[in-house]
Amino acid sequence: MDIPQIIAGRFRIECEIGKGGMGTVYRASHLGLERPVAIKVLKQEVASDPEVAERFMREARTMARLRHQRAAMIFDAGRLTDGRPFIVMEYVEGETLADTLAREGTLAPERAVRIASEICDVLDAAHSLGIVHRDLKPSNIMLTERGICVLDFGIAKVLASASDATKTHATTESGLIIGTPRYMSPEQCLGQKVGPASDLYSVGVLVYEMLAGHPPFVDQLSSAVLVKQATCAPPALLSQRPELPRPLALVVHTLLAKNPASRPAKAAEARRLLERSICAPAREEAEVDPFASTIGVLNAGRFAFFRVATACAIVAMLGAVLLAWANSDTRRAQAKDISGEEPAVASEGTARGGRSSATQAQSSTGGSQQSTRQRQSTPESAERIAAAAVSQGTITDARFVRTRDGQAVAALHEDARGTTTLIYLERRAGQYRITSRTALDADGFPSDAKWTAEATDLDGDSYEEVMCTGARAEGRVQNRRYVIFSPRSRQSYSLAVAQERRPANSIRAKWSANSLSENAHAFRAALKQRAFSKTL
Secondary structure (H helix, E strand, O other): OOOOOOOOOOOOEEEEEEEEEOOOEEEEOOOOOOOOEEEEEEEEEHHOOOHHHHHHHHHHHHHHOOOOEEOEEEEEEOOOOOOOOOEEEEEOEEEEEEHHHHHOOOOHHHHHHHHHHHHHHHHHHHHHHOOOOOOOOOOHEEOOOOEEOOOOOOOEEEEEOOOHHHHHHHHOOOOOOOOHHHHOOHHOOOOOOOHHHHHHHHHHHHHHHHHOOOOOOOOOOHHHHHHHHHHHHOOOOOHHHOOHHHHHHHHHHOOOOOOHHOOOOOOOHHHHHHHHHHOOOOHHHHHHHOHHHHHHHHHHOOHHHHHHHHHHHHHHHHHHHHHHHHHHHHHHHHHHHHOOOOOOOOOHHHHHHOOOOHHHHHHHHHHHHHHHHHOOOOHHHHHHHHHHHOOEEEEEEEEEEOOOOOEEEEEEOOOOOOOOOEEEEEEEEEEEEEEEEEEEOOOOOOOOEEEEHHHEEOOOOOOOOOEEEEEEEEEEEEEEEEEEEEOOOOOOEEEEEEEOOOOOEEEEEOOOHHOHHHHHHHHHHHHHHHHHHOOO
16 A cells, blocks of 8 residues: 555554545544544545645545535545545445346335435435536445445535535536446536536435346447437336336436436435335226226125126126227227228328319328328428328428337327317328327416427336427416426326416416326426426
8 A cells, every 4th residue: 555554643554445546445443532434545546736736635624514414424534645635435335226236236216215215315414405416327236234325425516506616616617527427417427517416316316226237328438328328318117127017217317317407406306206116006906906896786686686786787888998998999990991091191282271183192192101201200201291181281390209019109289279289190090190199288277389299108017198288478477388298198188387476476287186196296297397397
């Protein structure tokens, strides 16, 4: 070892326990108190840089402000005789999360959520002090008998809003990339300013790895990982472990949102979402067997009349269900030829109210299957398909949607009155046809609102839903409406929010009735997350 045996006259070095990018950590004993401590010493090759050395010493000042039972505490700080800075920290016994994952591969959902919740608890305290960790990763999470302990806030940065002199230091400005690429947020990968939401993205990566056995993005080249973190959607968690609770997968993908504003606003909120995602609904047991009470009457054997009547009721109910199912199939079959659901290969000129010809229509119809396959899945291609399916009005936005039945198209159709409708097109007999329409300007929402659409996996099943966002300012009131269309259930769920910024900044919210049902939990959470990240 290239350090003294005794440091600061009261700490005796025992052995080296780890190395990092900036320093080496040793186990030592406090000579007076006879208790173990950990001492981190800055490496000689970087200690000569005054800026790096100063940032290292700020670690002591920053961490000394954080007093939490699940964060390693700082006891002392100073410099060796050769000028290298050192800090004395709490010695934590246990196993790192990295070692646990290397041995076990994956963790049970309950255990992963418990670990992530305890991490969020530490982050909530740190963020309240203006401290961002910036380097959360499995090797910085220690698993102990009392729970977890978060290590190494050494590259944490005091936020610009904090009342600390270091906020004006050159290293606190955007443009400096510090962290581990596999666990860094998109904004951190791009060298942009980071905040608490960046730590929550790292928590999402940790949970993903605990459940799937690997982080969302892995590559031998760190630069490739940086690009993927910043630009690529993570693989669906349920495609890695289909047996996971769907609400849990939704929360993980919410934490992994590319836009920081789409993630939970605070670590405490992330913790609540994680813990609720593995809690079974209170009504689940009652809904397992809808005929349980009826069968109980039959088995009682006390009244023959009631037994016969109940049996007849069950037969009648089953018959009604079968009849409704048969009628629905008939209606779906007829839906292909109803008025207004023209093939998506009809003339684009007609759809936009401009030029059209029989030759164009025939050419488009004859080559629809081949040309659609060759066409890239771009918003422009989706817009052309949607425009050819309507006879009037304008397509303002369109997206391809990945569904169980293959690729579909979702588009926003604005008619001459300015009313916007979401149209959904599916392939039928080699042609795209409109199979569903959802009115967006509804329930008193202004008809001249500006709408956008996106296709995204909101329930974690690796297939996409359509999220539509409408916004309109009216005086001092900002109106927003969010609509989710689920191709799987053919239902739409909505949340309308009106926010009066002055004088009281009051918020009024109105849910669609079906959004409050238990089976809409994932969509309700997505609507709430999207709406209140914009208003609060």
